[in-house]
Amino acid sequence: MWKWLHPYANPEVSYHFTGKLLPWLCALAALFLSIGLIWALAFAPADYQQGDSFRIFYIHVPAASLSMGIYFGMAIAAFTSLVWQFKLADASAAAMAPVGATFTAIALITGAAWGKPMWGTWWIWDARLTSELILLFLYLGVIALHNAFEDKNLAGKAAGILTLVGVINLPIIKYSVEWWNTLHQGSTVSKLGKPSMSVDMLWPFLFCFLGFILLVSVIICIRFRSEILARNSIRPWVRSLVSEQLTQEKTNEI
Amino acid sequence: MSIANLSYHAVFYLVLKRDLTIAMRHKDDIINPLLFFVIVVTLFPLGIGPESQILSRIAPGIIWVAALLSTLLSLDRLFKSDHSDGSLEQMLLSPQPVFILVLAKIVAHWLITGLPLILIAPLLAVLLHLNEQSYGALILTLLLGTPVLSLLGAIGVALTVGIKKGGVLLSLLVLPLYIPVLIFATSAIDTAALGLPYSGQIAIIAALFFGSLTLSPFAVGAALKVSTN
Numbered sequence A: 001m002w003k004w005l006h007p008y009a010n011p012e013v014s015y016h017f018t019g020k021l022l023p024w025l026c027a028l029a030a031l032f033l034s035i036g037l038i039w040a041l042a043f044a045p046a047d048y049q050q051g052d053s054f055r056i057f058y059i060h061v062p063a064a065s066l067s068m069g070i071y072f073g074m075a076i077a078a079f080t081s082l083v084w085q086f087k088l089a090d091a092s093a094a095a096m097a098p099v100g101a102t103f104t105a106i107a108l109i110t111g112a113a114w115g116k117p118m119w120g121t122w123w124i125w126d127a128r129l130t131s132e133l134i135l136l137f138l139y140l141g142v143i144a145l146h147n148a149f150e151d152k153n154l155a156g157k158a159a160g161i162l163t164l165v166g167v168i169n170l171p172i173i174k175y176s177v178e179w180w181n182t183l184h185q186g187s188t189v190s191k192l193g194k195p196s197m198s199v200d201m202l203w204p205f206l207f208c209f210l211g212f213i214l215l216v217s218v219i220i221c222i223r224f225r226s227e228i229l230a231r232n233s234i235r236p237w238v239r240s241l242v243s244e245q246l247t248q249e250k251t252n253e254i
Numbered sequence B: 001m002s003i004a005n006l007s008y009h010a011v012f013y014l015v016l017k018r019d020l021t022i023a024m025r026h027k028d029d030i031i032n033p034l035l036f037f038v039i040v041v042t043l044f045p046l047g048i049g050p051e052s053q054i055l056s057r058i059a060p061g062i063i064w065v066a067a068l069l070s071t072l073l074s075l076d077r078l079f080k081s082d083h084s085d086g087s088l089e090q091m092l093l094s095p096q097p098v099f100i101l102v103l104a105k106i107v108a109h110w111l112i113t114g115l116p117l118i119l120i121a122p123l124l125a126v127l128l129h130l131n132e133q134s135y136g137a138l139i140l141t142l143l144l145g146t147p148v149l150s151l152l153g154a155i156g157v158a159l160t161v162g163i164k165k166g167g168v169l170l171s172l173l174v175l176p177l178y179i180p181v182l183i184f185a186t187s188a189i190d191t192a193a194l195g196l197p198y199s200g201q202i203a204i205i206a207a208l209f210f211g212s213l214t215l216s217p218f219a220v221g222a223a224l225k226v227s228t229n
Helices: A003-009 A011-043 A052-084 A087-119 A127-148 A152-166 A169-179 A199-231 A236-253 B008-025 B028-048 B052-078 B080-084 B087-093 B098-127 B132-160 B166-193 B199-228
Strands: none
Touching (some): A003 A011, A011 A052, A011 A199, A052 A127, A052 A152, A052 A169, A052 A199, A087 A127, A087 A152, A127 A169, A152 B132, A152 B199, B052 B080, B052 B098, B052 B166, B080 B087, B098 B199, B132 B166, B132 B199
């Protein structure tokens, strides 16, 4: 049943497949992000309480959800690699970690910028903010562990174990606004069927969210491809790929 | 009798006894983290000022943060010397389950570093003018919390034992995992100071304790296999 997946365990096949996927993802990401951001920042109605400053929501919420989503993806990759010894999963986890860390940082910074006019403070030791900060530390720990090992295979396994230990933080972030009485507001978007948001505001958000998901996939794809090349640099197919590239550059120069 | 025939109990006590004997022969391994704990705690009144009201307000946080740091300092000796003289690899190669061996080593570590810390904590609490109502909570949180520090810390040490400069990296990996224990422990002590029931926080720390007791030896075993390659 899973036979169609097997070819992608080969780095060469995965490399070429993601190469074909990449331009489509790029185009879609550019399309959705430009529509979503222009709609959100210029045309969506202003909030009746928060005025125009609520518009940072269109970047803050996708970044925050993705910071958790990427960690979850990383954990799945780490689990796959530890259980089934699937080496490409390590490469994908390594590709995801810095992207996730960046999005966590974006969520925290935009949150601070939003908190200043709304709550009157840049930072508060509220459950959700603190747990998001711990997520950033976890990402940085995983990245540091990746860099600490010379051998990439060992690095992947060690970072994988740490990633799986850190998964415990995800439900804490997700439900922190429900478990504790916090300043951070509850979810307004994900109540399926009946979002507590006006439709004029919801549609641009959905475009932005999809756009950011596509953007993340593009970045991860690019990083994944370079991870594959770096890990297989002694293989003949990588060498022939490089020599092809070199001859092409030479002919271009002539 | 060959080691393959030993029961789990026997193996557990054998490793525990061995680690405790080694610690007894290097007493500075026990005393230094404790001394560090005491010195860090005495630094705070000097830095903040001797007003007893402020000190009694921040005492739980100071004691717990100092406990985290001194545990972190002592974690290195959990696997490092065994790794460098090769006995760790021999343990992993033995027919006994890694879970038992690792658990015994962690228990030994807690007996050497966690227990003295609990014994000296009331004295430091007096120095910091901790509210009299919160002594019970302080001891209870330390009793349930310091084993969690040893158990979670062991994962970090196991991951970094093969790396040459693992010390700073270890603190980067382990401290974020310690945050929940810190939050609930200090919250329990603060609640006790107000004379309110603090069983909720104790229950969460106990849950953390039993969760890490059952799961962390597996993670440590997997990490040690990666580190010793």
